[in-house]
Amino acid sequence: MNLCDRMKKNAFLYHEKALEPSMAARVQEHLDQCETCRNHFQQALLLKKALKELPRRRTSPDFNAVLRARLRTETYRKPLFSFPAGVGVWQVPAYAGLALIFVALGAVLQRNWNPSVMPSLTDRSAVVQTASQPAAGAAPFAAGRASIRRAPVKNYVDPGTVANMSQWAQQSKKRTQTTLARYDEDSTWQMSRTPNTDRSLVREVRQVRF
């Protein structure tokens, strides 16, 4: 690359006064000697001016009306599902993950939920009381640790609840049997030529049993 080519690369920067002073001085020095580069620099200046003076286009007179019509159809054609306002695309996996965690937590809780094994309030206070009293002769630093440790909670079944539940189960069983018997005695089944072939209803009722 000769000197002229190197100088020509600086034409626009020179016009914008964006060159360093030393470089600008070198360019000026070269321009004083080289007519070809002078012409090139002049062309660059004219190009900048021509770009600025390009005629400005205007939108068509019905631009706003067309836009309004398009917006109207847009508002009527709403998607079946859309994320709440302000939710970016990157947040979608985060929301999905959060939803999954909730579902998993729900499943675990449902699996382990048994109200009968939950200790009553009196039990809890008893546990706290025993835990907060350190054993005699224990090391001083063990006292703090003992207060944190909790005694294992034993399964606690209230006899009254069990009685209630078994009573309710018996009642439910009786109710189911009564319903089934009523269906068996149904007159329409007895009148049909193929009696009791469609037992889906009965199966359904049996599935309901406790």
Added chain:
Amino acid sequence: MSLKEQKTAELSDEELIHRFQDGDIYAFDAIVNRYKDQLLNFAYRFLNNPEEAEDVVQETFLRIFRNKHAYREIAKFSTWVYTIAGNLAKTELRKRKRRKYLYLSDMGYDDKEYEIVDPSANTEKEVESVFQEKIIQRAIDELPPRFRQVILLVEIQELPYEEVSKIMRVPLGTVKSRVNRARQKLQAKLSDIMEREKKNQTARS
């Protein structure tokens, strides 16, 4: 108080979009009126097709309407608007390439869009400026899209380098060097076109 009663010219772009985000539809109207011609100029110079350019501008406003809450005041509103319009224009260009669309205006030198409409104007000067516009537009069309976008934003839309850097998502230094290269390329292409024109003229005569 609705914007209908207020002077919209006094409000900044950011204030307008905030009002629109709060549900004031007249703020959207004001935004459209403020930006439609600017965006059309940009899209038209980018695509060199008035219908496609107007479609791009329409689509830009539809996107703004649809995603009004996506705008956060971390950038200027104009940056957001030009980013949308630039992406749509580039997509349109890609689509055109896929379709291998061939415009009649590219085939010949007679272009109705550049016809003189003002009889009172100095005819000779008008013809010269039309001819000049046509040549410059052809040179712009020959630039690769990234150079085309940067030169349009800096030279025609007259946006500051900082904003162009945000719109194009490239560092400031890259914008400056890209603008310089784009201008050099444009100048070289213009010289080529002028040379070709001269050759054609001598061949015709």
